Amino acid sequence: MTRRSADSGHPPPRVPRLPEPLPDLDGAACLDHKYLPASAWTGARASYRDRELAKAVCQACPVMERCREFGLGPVGAVMNGVLGGLSASERRQIRHERRLSA
Numbered sequence: 001m002t003r004r005s006a007d008s009g010h011p012p013p014r015v016p017r018l019p020e021p022l023p024d025l026d027g028a029a030c031l032d033h034k035y036l037p038a039s040a041w042t043g044a045r046a047s048y049r050d051r052e053l054a055k056a057v058c059q060a061c062p063v064m065e066r067c068r069e070f071g072l073g074p075v076g077a078v079m080n081g082v083l084g085g086l087s088a089s090e091r092r093q094i095r096h097e098r099r100l101s102a
C-alpha cells in the first residue's frame, strides 16, 4: 500500500462544481438506515443483495420521485450506486430511451 506524503506544497484537491444543485431530500429513507449501510446505495462494490435491498427501501422513500429525477439528470449520469430506486445502468437505459423518444 502506498501513501501520499503530507507535502505542504502539494495543491489541495480540486472539487468540481455540480452542474445542478442537490435537491432537497429531507426525510430520505436511506439516511441512517437501521439495517443497511450507506454503501448499499453508494458503494461501487456493493453486493447484488445489498443493492436490491437498497432499491426496495427506495420504493417506500417519501422523496423518491425527486431523487429519481435528480438521478436521471446530469449529475446522476456520473454517479454510481442507487438513486431513486434505480441502479446506474437502469438510469443509463432510461436516459437513452428518453433521448430516442425526444
Ligand code: SF4
Pocket (backbone or CB within 6 Å): 025, 028, 029, 030, 031, 041, 057, 058, 059, 061, 062, 063, 064, 065, 067, 068, 082, 083, 084, 085
Ligand atoms: S429514493 Fe432511495 S436513494 Fe433516493 S433519497 Fe430515497 S432512499 Fe435515498
